[in-house]
Amino acid sequence: MGSDFQSYKVLVLGDSGVGKTSIVETFCGNKYKTFDSTINSDLKCKIINLNGASIKLEIWDTAGQERYKSLTPSFYRDAMGVLLIYDVTRIKTFEHIKGWLQDIKEYTSPHVSIVLVGNKCESSDRQVSLDTGNKLADMIRLPLLEVSSKNNINVETAFMTLARGIEEVIKENVGFKLYKTLTYKCKPSSLGFRIILSEKYRKMLLQSMKYLVIPLHM
Numbered sequence: 001m002g003s004d005f006q007s008y009k010v011l012v013l014g015d016s017g018v019g020k021t022s023i024v025e026t027f028c029g030n031k032y033k034t035f036d037s038t039i040n041s042d043l044k045c046k047i048i049n050l051n052g053a054s055i056k057l058e059i060w061d062t063a064g065q066e067r068y069k070s071l072t073p074s075f076y077r078d079a080m081g082v083l084l085i086y087d088v089t090r091i092k093t094f095e096h097i098k099g100w101l102q103d104i105k106e107y108t109s110p111h112v113s114i115v116l117v118g119n120k121c122e123s124s125d126r127q128v129s130l131d132t133g134n135k136l137a138d139m140i141r142l143p144l145l146e147v148s149s150k151n152n153i154n155v156e157t158a159f160m161t162l163a164r165g166i167e168e169v170i171k172e173n174v175g176f177k178l179y180k181t182l183t184y185k186c187k188p189s190s191l192g193f194r195i196i197l198s199e200k201y202r203k204m205l206l207q208s209m210k211y212l213v214i215p216l217h218m
């Protein structure tokens, strides 16, 4: 597996038992079964294809139980995306979403992308309707997806929605930063100019092309 993929660090957060591990395992192609409660955090990686580019998702499945929570601020800080999960069969987990959002706001970058996820949507034991979920999602301006890791409903869509959100943020930020660098460092002439970038930045530049066409032709 090449190591030059761009990687997106993603956290999976939510109360204990909402199905974080089950969702991650289902996304990674593993069979649905019962998992032990997560201690601290587990890392899983999956390569996805986003608009023709291979991206490595570094997925951190975290512990929902208070006594296992030991994530450091720096762990949160370099996260690029968060899947924030509640369980549609337990209203308490839904009521705790605002508390999780406060933690996310406090510890992560303001540019972090978040997707709200209501798990166990196949269950007939619901305590949180889709309508109630949508009302909260509208209020906090986040995309909401109801999923079922048990029946593999919408699990991939949730991760892809998050990855696209991260990609958008990167485009905006890299485009802006490179715009500033290029307009400061380069004086275009009739001969044009040549910019040498590392492979990492070349990829980011290509992904941000729509933002960079303007400065390159000024």
Ligand SMILES: Nc1nc2c(ncn2[C@@H]2O[C@H](COP(=O)(O)OP(=O)(O)OP(=O)(O)O)[C@@H](O)[C@H]2O)c(=O)[nH]1
Pocket: 014, 015, 016, 017, 018, 019, 020, 021, 022, 023, 033, 034, 035, 036, 037, 038, 039, 062, 063, 064, 065, 119, 120, 121, 122, 123, 147, 148, 149, 150, 151
């Ligand atoms: N009905 C139903 N049950 C599910 C689903 N996903 C997970 N579960 C069950 O929910 C329970 C908790 O799942 P986990 O994936 O371990 O939950 P977690 O969020 O990782 O929990 P912690 O590691 O303690 O934070 C298990 O009994 C799962 O079998 C689902 O989509 N539908």
Ligand SMILES: [Mg+2]
Pocket: 020, 021, 022, 035, 036, 037, 038, 061, 062, 063, 064
């Ligand atoms: Mg777990």
